[in-house]
Amino acid sequence: MYYYFQKYFSKILLFILFCFVSSANAESLKFKNIKGRQYLSFDELKKNIQNAQFSWNPLLLTAQIKHEKNEVRFQVDSSFYISNGDQYSLEYPPVFDSGNLYIPSALAEELFTGLGLPVHYSFQKKKVQVKSEKSGNTPNGSLDFIMIDPGHGGKDPGAFGVSGVKEKDITFEVSRYLQNYLKKEFPLLKIYITRDRDSFIPLERRSDMANTKLKGNSFGLFISIHCNSALQKSVHGFEIFYLAQNPGSDEDRKVMMRENDIVSSGDPDIGTIESYLLNSQILAESKVLARQLNRTLMTEYGNMIVSRGVRRADFRVLRKALMPAVLLEIGYISNDHEVQVLQSEAFKKNLASSLSKGIKNFIKYRPVI
Ligand SMILES: [Zn+2]
Incomplete structure (x- = not known):
């Protein structure tokens, strides 16, 4: 009896501590529903984001938010915004409603990550929780390891290609080549792989494996490799994803549902699984890593x-990775042409070598956020 008491007591204490830590200083900002779309009040956001400079031009209806060297700009009724010099699009634009400025929740998330703000945040069903950090939690130390994660495995084959080829096999082979290239390119780094055979590993366990390798001030990178699949056979191309609680588009939401093993019920809330307080600075680095890999892969x-x-x-x-992390969909195995390319040894080697160069570029040009 005492044994059990002791066993569970420590767990309960940890849980209480966790609740306390995760809710400490966290502000809740409620969403406003405007024409069925989720918005946040710009003024409320401004109140809760410290260390950033907000400017508003009432004539042009443009806003500019700066934090250190980062800058995000947007305009009322425009679905485009500029983040650190690059233009991106939104599913729906910022609006004026009853004399107040409201921004889409996806743009609010862009502010947290694009500006590299020292906050933790969590998007929930009716609100977003924002918790300011006293000091940044950016992995500013030295890179110590890279964890490669071949998607799926064992009883989980992933998507099936037109020829019957399985996603888990392609991801594994590319990951193996990548492991070899990285070992050669970075002899001083530790290169790990989440599975070295055709075995099943639950999704959360994969990032846990990477987190246990974190030591002191050092940090790691987490690279998850997948192949995409679509009902429409003509869809093709590679995509690089970074973590955000607001998916970029309906298409991104579909990929997310498939990779998260969620069956679509038509209810958009089904995709919002339990929310964690995410570290916006780690996410900002993940975004930089994704962009660098995309740039390198495009040329290579x-x-x-x-x-x-x-x-x-x-x-x-x-979601649980405490380090910059990206997920690559290296091509569509539902596309007749790409499934052939993806099965070619020469291509897999080429891709792995390009990825290794992309990681090298990320390390070289990595900004200090
Ligand atoms: Zn997958």
Whole structure:
């Protein structure tokens, strides 16, 4: 009896501590529903984001938010915004409603990550929780390891290609080549792989494996490799995803559902699995990593498989990673041409070598956020 008491007592204490830590200083900002779309009040956001400079031009209806060297700009009724010099699109634009400025929740998330703000945040059903950090939690130390994660495995084959080929086999082979290239390219780094055979590993366990390798001030990178699949056979190209709680588009939401093993019920809330307080600075680095890989892959193998760009979605496998993490959909195995390319040894080697170069570029040009 005492044994059990002791066993569970420590767990209960830990749970209480966790609740306390995760809710400490966290502000809740409620969503406003405007024409069936989720918005946040710009003024409320401004109140809760410290260390950033907000400016508003009432004539042009443009806003500019700066934090250190980062800058995000947007305009009322425009579905485009500029983040650190690059233009991106939103599913729906910022609006004025009863004299107040409201921004889509996806743009609010862009502010947290694009500006590299020292906050933790969590998007929930009716609100977003924002908790300011006193000091940044950016992995500013030295890179110590890279964890490669071949998607799926064992009883989980992933998607099936037109020829019957399984996603789990392609992801494994590319990961193996990548492991070899990285070992050669970075002899001082530890290169790990989440599975070295055709075995089943639950999604959350994969990022846990990477987290246990974190030591002191050092940090790691987590690279998860997948193949995409679509009902429409003509869809093709590679995509690089980083973690965000607001998926970039309906298409991104579909990929997220498939990789998270969620069957679509038509209810958009089904995709919002339990929310964690995410570290916006780690996510900002993940975005930089995704963009760098995309740039390198476009020049290195863009002639074989075209880029569909850098995208964002809430992937279970990335959510718990305490380090920059990306998920690659290296091509569509539902496409007749790409499934052949993806099965070619020369291509797999080429892709792995390009990825290794992309990681090298990320390390070289990595900004200090
Ligand atoms: Zn997959």
